[in-house]
Amino acid sequence: MNHERSRELYDRALSVMPGGVNSSVRAAPRPYPFFVERGDGAHVVDADGNRYLDYAMGYGPLLLGHDMPESVQSAVQSYASAGPMYGAPTEVEVDLAEFVARHVPSVEMIRFVNSGTEATVSAVRLARGYTGNDKVVVMQGGYHGAQETTLVEGEPGHVHPSTNGIPESFAEHTVPVPFNDHEAITEVFEEHGDEIACVLTEPILGNNGIVLPVEGYHEHLRDLCDDHDALLVFDEVITGFRVGGLGCAQSRFGVTPDVTTFGKIVGGGFPVGAIGGKTEILEHFTPAGDVFQSGTFSGHPVTMAAGLATLEFCAEEDVYDHVNALGDRLREGLTEVVADRAPEYTVVGTDSMFKVVFTRADSGPQSECCAAGCTQDAACERFGECPKNGADVGNAETDRWERLFWPAMKEEGVFLTPNQFESQFVSYAHTEADIDRTIEAYERCL
Template identity: 75%
Template sequence: MNHERSRDLYGRALSVLSGGVNSSVRATRPYPFFVERGDGGHVIDADGNRYVDYVMGYGPLLYGHDAPEPVQAAVQKYASAGPMYGAPTEIEVEHAEFVARHVPSVEMIRFVNSGTEATVSAVRLARGATGRNKIVIMQGGYHGAQESTLVEGGPENPHPSTSGIPESFAEHTLPVPFNDEEAVAEVFEEHGDDIAGVLVEPILANMGIVAPVDGYHETLRDLCDEHGSLLIFDEVITGFRVGGLQCAQGKFGVTPDLTTFGKIIGGGFPVGAIGGRAELIEQFSPSGDVFQSGTFSGHPVTMAAGHEYLKYAAENDVYEHVNRLGEKLRRGIADICEDQAPEYTVVGSDSMFKTVFTREGPADLDGQCEAGCQQRADCPRFDYCPKTGADVAKADTERWERIFWQEMKDQGVFLTANQFESQFVCYAHTDEDIEETLEAYKEAL
C-alpha cells in the first residue's frame, strides 16, 4: 500500500499537534494513516487505500459510516434549525424518555458531552449523595481522563497513573483486581464506612475485553447494599452495544444505582450521560446540591442523532445482525488460533471482539468457549484466560502492535491500534467482510 500522503500529513501534524494527533491511541507506528472518508463498514484513507473498519470510532458507530436515513434526516433537520440555543429542546426530553423506558437502572438521566464528563459527574454525585469520599475502581478499568480514576497500585498504595495529578488526589481511590471477590470484600471490610461507590465496567473493555466470572457483579451489588454504597456501571462502551437496548446490565441481570453512557447514545456525535434512580439524579443542580452543568449538554443535533439511532435499533434487526456477525468472526478467529496459535485467547461478546496474545494455554482445547471467552469454569482455558487487567498486560503486546496490527493493515483490515482497545462489528458489515477478515487473520497470525 502507498501511504505517501498520510506520511506528509503526519509530518505537518507534528508541527501543530502534540504527537501529531488529538488522541494518544491514534498514534500508530511508524505513523498513522489519515482517513479521508467512511463508506459503510469501511474507511478510505488519504492515499485511496480501503480498509474493513473494526475500530468504528472506538465504539460509537453501531451502523458504520452510513447512518440509516432517519438518523441522517434528523441530523440535517436539527443542524439546519440552528447549532444550539442555551435553552432546553423537546428532542432531549424524547431521548431521555426512550432511554428510561429501556435501560433497567435509568429512571432519570443527565446528558453531558463525553464519557469522561459522565464518569467525573457520577463520582461527584456518589460522593455528594453518600457524604463519603472513597471510590473503588478495577485495576485495568478505564473511566476516561479524570483524576479520580487515573490511579494505579492497590488499595493500600494507590498513586496516579500519569504525571500531572497530585499524589493526594489518589488517596480516596481504591483499585482492586477485576473478578477478585475476596479482594473487594477485604476493601469493604476495612473502608466500608467511607466508600461512596464502586465504579466498574460490566466488561473490561479497554483492557483486552475481560468478561466477569460468574457471580462477580452480584457480589459487588451485595457489598454496596450491605455498606450503603452506590454501584456504578460504566457503560460508555457496552451501553447499547452489549445486551441490546437494555445494555450489559440487562444481559447480566444486575441493576446498578447509577450508569454512565457515551458513544452510541449520541449517534456518533460527542456525548455522555449519567442515568439512575430518580432520587439520585435529582441531586444534581439545579434540583440538588451536587453541581453539574455544561454549555453543550443536551446538544440538539446529538440528541436527535442518538434518539433516531436507538429508535432504529428498536424497530429493526440491528442487534440480531451485528451479534450474528460478531459470533461468526469470533468463532472463525478461535478456529484459526487453534491451528496456528493455540495459546491465544479470543474474547468478546455480542458485536465486540479481540484476540489477546496470551502466552500460555492448555494442552487440550476440547470444550473451550467457541465464540469468545465467557469465563466458564469448565472451559479448558479457564486457568489461562485473562481474569484481570494485569493478566492482559502480561500478554505479548509488542508482537500485537509491531507485527500483527501492521500485517492486518497491509491486508486492508483496520483494527484498534493496541492489544487493549475493543473492536466492533457494525450493521453495515457483511458476511463477505467477515470472510475477508478471517483470511487476513490466517496470514497475519
C-alpha cells in the same frame, strides 16, 4: 500501499498538535498513523485512497457503520439546519431521555453531557455528594476516561497517579482492586466500608482486552454496596446499547446498578455522555440538588437527534440480531484459526465486540463452551489461564501484537484498534463476506 499523503499530513500535524494527534491512542500506529478521508459503510478510505475494512468503528460509537440510515441522516440535517444550538432546552432532549429510561433497567432519570469522561467525572461527584463518603473503588485495568479520580495505579493502600499532572493527594481516596477477585473487594469493604462512596466498574472490561465477569462477581458487588450503603456505578460507555441490546449490559447480566454512565452509541456518532440512575440519586444534581453539574453543549440538539434516531432504528430493525450473529461468526472463525496457528492465544468478546489476546497459556485450545469467545466458563479447559483481569491482559505479548500483527493486518486492508488492549467492533454495515475475509486475513497474519 502508498501512504505519502498521510506522511505529509502527519508531518504538518506534528508542528501544530502535541504528538500530531488530538487523542493519544491515534498516534500508536508506527511509524505514523494513516489519515482518514471518509467512511463508507463498513470501510474507511485514507488520504492516499487506501481502503480498509474497519473494526475500530470510531472506538465504538458507530454501531450502524459509517453510512447513517436515511432516518438518522434526516434527523441530523433537520436539527443542524434549524440552528447550531441554543443554550435552552429542546424537546428532543426529553424524547431521548424518555427512550433511555424506558429501556435501561437502572435509569429513571438521566443527565446528558458531552463525553464519557465527563459522564464518569460527574457520576463520581454525584456518588460522593449523595453518600457523604469520599473513597471510590475501581478495577485495575478498567478505564473511565481522563479524570483524576481513576487515573491511578497500585494496590489498596499504595496508590499513586498513573500520569504526571495529578497531585498524589488526588489518589488517596481511590482504591484499585483486581477485576473478578471476590476476596480482594471483600477485604476492601471490610476495611473501608463506611468510607466508600461507590464501586465504579465497567460491566465488561473493554479497554483492557475484553474481560467478562466470572459467575457471581457483579452480584457480589451489588450485595457489598447494599450492605454498606455505597453506590454501584456501571460504566457502560462502551457496552451501553451494544451488549445486551437496548437494555445494555446490565440487562444481560441481570444486575441493576444505582447509576450508569453512557457515551458513544447513545449519541449516534456525535460527542456525548450521560449519567442515568434512580430518581432519588439523580435529583442531587443541580438545580434540583446540591451537587454541581452543568455544561454549555450538554444536550446538544444535533447529538440528541442523532442518538434518538439511531436507537429508534435499532428498536425497529434487526440491528442486534445482525451484528451479534456476525460477532459470533467472527469469533468462532478466529477460535478455529487460533487453535491451529497459535493455541496459546485467547479469543475474547461478546455480542458485537471481539479481540484476540496474545496470551501465553500452556493449556489446550478454548473448549466448545467458549468457541465464540471466552465466557469465563469454569468448564472450559482454558478457564485457569484465560484473562480474568487487566493484569492478565497486560502480561500478553503486547509488542508482538502492535509491531508485527497490526501492521500485517493493515497491509491486508483490515483496520483494527492499534494496540492489544482496546476492543474492536462489528457494525450493522458489515456482511458475512466481510467476516470471512477478515478470518482469512487473521489466518495469514497469525
